Amino acid sequence: MPKPGDAITEAEVTELFHEEGGAVSEGEPLYSIATDKVEMDIESPATGTVSWKVDEGGTYEVGELIAVIS
């Protein structure tokens, strides 16, 4: 979970844009998060096959593993 602001310690994963096991490319929107302060799409940092470690609608702490792209 990225840190989208100085005071943010946790955020909700609002949408996963790819199916489990789907192909993703670096730079395309991967999932979206929301806090009281921000709502934003997070770009994929890599190209590969995505394996999700979180659920849509769940709230996770900054630093939590969201997905593995291999």
Add this chain to the structure above:
Amino acid sequence: MTAQTGAETSAQSPELAVAFYRLMSKVQHGDKRVRKALSSGEAAMSYWPVDGQEAMSAGAMLALSDSDQLVTTYRGLGDVLAKGIDLKGYFAEILGRRDGLSKGKAGAMGIYDPAHGIAWTTGIVGAGPLIANGIALAAAHRGTGQVVLVSFGDGATSIGYVHEAMNMAAVWSLPVIFFCQNNAWAEGTAYDRYTRAARLSDRAVGYGMPGVTVDGTDPQAVYDAVSTAADRARAGDGPTFVEATAYRLQGHYFGDAMAYADQDELAAKRADPPFTRYRARLIAGGAATEAELDAIDNEVIVELDEAFTAAAASEPPDIDELTRDVFSCNGSQLAEPGQVHATLPGGDTEEMGLVQAINRTLDRAMAADDSIVLLGEDIGDPSGGGMFKVTAGLSAKYGEGRVLDTPIAESAIVGAAIGASLGGLRPVAELMFMDFLGVAMDQIANHAAKVRYMSGGRKGAPLVIRTMVGMAAGPQHSQAFEAWAMHTPGLKVVWPSTAADAAGLLKACVTDNDPCLFVESMKLYYGGGKGPVPIADYVIPLGQADVKRQGSDVTVVTYGVMVHAALEAAEKLAGEGVSVEVVDLRTLVPLDLVTVLDSVRKTTRLVVAHESVGFCGPGAEIAAAVGTELFGVLSAPIQRVAGTYTPIPRAATLEAACRPGADQLIDAIRRIS
């Protein structure tokens, strides 16, 4: 005044066009690399993207020579990458790691890499132009031929500092380029919601300098405008305001989704980013092939990625770094114990007040060191030689190039002093009344005091700010704010009580490597502080209190005007058989606590006294320190004698009641002896 917008300028040569592309690629991919690290969780920090502003940085930096200087802002990734910063040191700095340029102490808001022309960075909107003036002043003074480009956002044009800076640069014809990167947003507020100005560059006319607005998505247009400005500056013709317009394609910070933007407009801008557009132009125009540009991108991406990966692998700084680099030699707020206290030289003396003693010290220091320059309002002889004649005769003797009359603009005075100190000079700035400290406080507290720490100890700001505590002038011209300065890590604070001390202490300040606030009491300027001053030259090192009168029953710790009240009280009480020791602190930071403790250990009783407000004043700190160290030794509660918790009133009767004197000291001493 000229303005060019809209029309695409064609590159002078394919080589230059490709050079623009290389720098734009570096900025584009550098910004992406950082945002990727933030998205993936590899890094967590505040970051201010520059996506869409590549051509501004590339065009501007390529128009400068390597030795020209850049002052930029927290949104400075594009500028510093294009200027040629040490990449690993930069990335490690923004990540807060020990391999950072400043050991991770400053972050993106304090990037300093003078070897690559990056002279300073500030996190305070609009503060950079004030400092750029001083760097330019030093360059002109030393004849280096350097130009200073100061980069700031469009939002910064709303702040008064930028006005002060542009006016001062124009009046002194400084080699500065005011480079406004208008990205259409003041953080989250759209341009037309904070200004009625059609073009920001129109403001230049008000300062008598050229102003130009160019397409900030076209590197050639930016290059041409900055080149013209640089030529003008180098020729000694003064500053130029260059506004480059573009559109910030990402949020104010990473995590800001720009919900405040018109979403259709934002989508359209993102669909046609300046970097991609310029790339297509080069290919279509035959300046480069797709393969050639791909090769540049790949080279740049590898270079950036290697640097970022190495920076991310760097460890955080050790905890013992915390207290290093506040002062030179890793000094702290307390003076080093075990110092041998200086004594005044023997030989002939002359009778003088503070005004003459300070004038003599400045005169001798300027004769000995060409790098000392004076800045202040009315300080030159054509303007009267100073409101209180402290600097009388100095501009006649050393020239107006070294005794600079300034506009009435305290932030610009202190900012220019900071920049000049970064540029190798030793400026002495005058703030006519201490009440004006607040007017310049951002430059004092956020900049002067933090240069050493934010540079990771690589650079200090060796400057002196002389200021005066007035009297009989009411609530806004009679105050003492030494507690503000003492509460600001990185500032040394000095307050002499005699003309002889003033000469020796000021001499120490003008050779010190840290910023010093030198406080002068109006009451001591003429008759009040008059006394013998040795004719020989001497230094009173900072951090050495002076026992002005020996005693055995009660210690009075004080400074400035109150030293004289304490001596008067001691004399009166001697007749009653009470022996009072008077400790004159002389330097408040670094504080000579050792001398205070030694005295109280002997007398076992303490009165702390100062003119300024007692509540949360310096006396509270000293009382707490002595109470902690000597709790078992004290034979009576520590007493404080200080100013009332009120503004200084105009009415003489009320002012007399507000400021403590010998009578209040006598009462306090009697209470505990």
